[in-house]
Amino acid sequence: MRRRLINSTLAVVLVVIAVFGVSLVIVETRTISNSAQESVDSEALRLISVVESRLLGEESVNPGALGEQIDPRRYARIDIPGRAPIEIGERPEGSVIEGVARSGSGEKVTVQESRSTVTDEVGRTLLIIGAVALLAVIAAVLLAVRQANRLASPLTDLAETAERLGSGDPRPRHKRYGVPELDRVATCSTPAPSGSPGC
Secondary structure (H helix, E strand, O other), X not given: OHHHHHHHHHHHHHHHHHHHHHHHHHHHHHHHHHHHHHHHHHHHHHHHHHHHHHHHOOOOOOHHHHHHHOOOOOEEEEEOOOOOOEEEOOOOOOOEXXXXXXXXXXXXXXXXXEOHHHHHHHHHXXXXXXXXXXXXXXXXXXXXXXXXXXXXXXXXXXXXHHHHHHXXXXXXXXXXXXXXXXXXXXXXXXXXXXXXXXX
16 A cells, blocks of 8 residues: 555656656747847847947957957857958857848848857756756655555554454554544544443
């Protein structure tokens, strides 16, 4: 009986963790990916506005002047009509997240970031979710064992008392469980003194 109670409690907890854990992983992965894409897009828009304002003010547009305007982990390419492309940072290898912005006068800014940064963040999130799920399973095991002992112990004692009474042993059972029905049975299992109403 203990094993069944523990198994049923664990089964419920594992189903809940599976349903909500998988949903949470999907939602978090999409949120992190969307956030990274929005960040790259906004940086491209910000950089194109800086380029436009510098061109309108007839200021120089070069990697030195624009280097501080971009996250050092990212790469940017600025295409201005009639000029050589300007590159800032190192071009990432492999899969990238890309944001492109264009101005009305033909300038184009492309910002790229390696997708590995997103993968790393997703990995950290999965690690946290996994740790929380593991703690939930451990807590569920402890709770299941405690509840199984609490529920099974009185029933085991009750069965032993019934067996003892059936074999003609009327010794009283003084153990109390805090459950009125079981404590009443414990009282009733002892022979009533003569003249008392009994159970």
